[in-house]
Amino acid sequence: MSPAGCSHVNGYKVDNWKQNLRVIYQCFVWSGTAETRRRKAKSCICHMCGAHLNRLHSCLYCVFFGCFTKKHIHEHAKNKRHNLAIDLLYGGIYCFVCQDYVYDKDMEQIAKEEQRKAWKLQAFETRPSRLYSLESTGIGEKYTTWEPTKRELELLRHNPKRRKITTNCTIGLRGLINLGNTCFMNCIVQALTHTPLLRDFFLSDRHKCEMQSNSCLVCEMSQLFQEFYSGHRSPHIPFRLLHLVWTHARHLAGYEQQDAHEFLIAALDVLHRHCKGDTIHDNGKKANNPNHCNCIIDQIFTGGLQSDVTCQVCHGVSTTIDPFWDISLDLPGSSTPFWPLSPGGDGSTVNGESHLSGSTTLTDCLRRFTRPEHLGSSAKIKCGGCHSYQESTKQLTMKKLPIVACFHLKRFEHSAKLRRKITTYVSFPLELDMTPFMASSKESRMNGQYQQTVDVLNNDNKYSLFAVVNHQGTLESGHYTSFIRQHKDQWFKCDDAIITKASIKDVLDSEGYLLFYHKQFLEYE
């Protein structure tokens, strides 16, 4: 059907038709305010049978609502010779003469505007206290398909080369030259360049640099992404990145082997500090909390760890929530005892991991991390309720999960007595459900609710593995490699400049040092 509508529509476009049409959209199709909604709820029923389903339509020439399915609106059209009706569900205009929906450019324009207006109103209404936030709440921004601007069309014409992404294309994969024990940096770079949200941020050029000098690490990351997605298959030489890292994180400078985990935290920290130009300003909020900015690093990596200290005498709980970028997990075999997991711990298997010949699982480590811990008589806490020093228990749980969760298995022991690497095999799953370790789950358990039926439908805590960093060798001399996931289930091993295809079994059988998980479902806030 052509966008010029049909000739019968032109018969409607007289006098004040635009305003009349707008009113119909506002009142009966997309009601934005409570008042219009009330009116809609009361009056939008078929004038012949009273039903509100059956694809209700409104006559455009008079006040008549009729079912489409039961042909009530058709009868009205025939009797009154009112040839146009509007679908109250989707806002489409139906012409009874042409016997189909017609698309008139002017009417479509009005429809689009009214829909957008109604969405904005609804967003304001559901949470009026967030009036100043740039992100609308409630249902959120209405999704509209992308229409290129003139400038974008120009750019597309000037750059005719197109890259097709198929399921087995290797775009985004590139080796990295080792510049002298820099494998610790290379594997983190591989993990970061394959973090989907980070990749999207940089490939859509969202970084606006506010640094005067040439030493912005975020700009360098942006360059790195360009290199990785350029299609070049030769390994990239990250000398500029290395230099910037040495400049901003002095403790990592030098040619000796460094810890990949330390590098990850240092890199995230520098990126977070250099992201100042990109933060979305929540009026008033930024001034109060310089540590809680909204940069891309915080959006992706920052989670909240809740620490509850319970006084053993008065049972008062003191809660603090600290931000975190990674979770460091103790392993069996270290000098701190691992088993039992909790006083009277439950033996249920979470996340379907099998305890093959008693091997430890990631979930075991997480349960140990979130178990209540007696702080002992030598570490008494000043209790606000008792006003004296008392013994207490401390428990960590996840308050807010980050979009990308990084688990650090503490394989390098640097205690006073010894320095060694713990090579205990820890099995980790491809899919991880963090629900048992959430603060909310702990609260439910404490309130006696053991079965959470609604949580089965809650997908917010489900994660998928997308990168693994491994360390081979000893504390003195070792080598880092990484596995990263491409597309849905293709894995590749990155050993500095050498990229090879890997099987899921290779990945899951590996020792594991840093495990990167990505949320499966992303909700708008």
Place this chain on the structure above:
Amino acid sequence: MSNEGRMRATVNQKLTEMGERERLKELLRAKLTECGWKDQMKAHCKEVIKDKGLEHVTVEDLVAEITPIGRALVPDSVKKELFHRIKAFLAQHA
């Protein structure tokens, strides 16, 4: 109107008045997109259009052909979730 029809109308009124109907619609839209239902329907529509010919197909043709398929293909989990949401809402506001 039957008793059931009257109850339906009352529930619908309540949902519409409080704006919950719109929210549920958006939730449903998101769920159906996530599970691939929307893409399946799109594919079916393309087939119908191919069958009837682009110049002659009407919205009615499409509606008639894909409504039964669409209804059958909605996953149970989505139905359950919507049902729970409506139940919870009515419990809160009835």
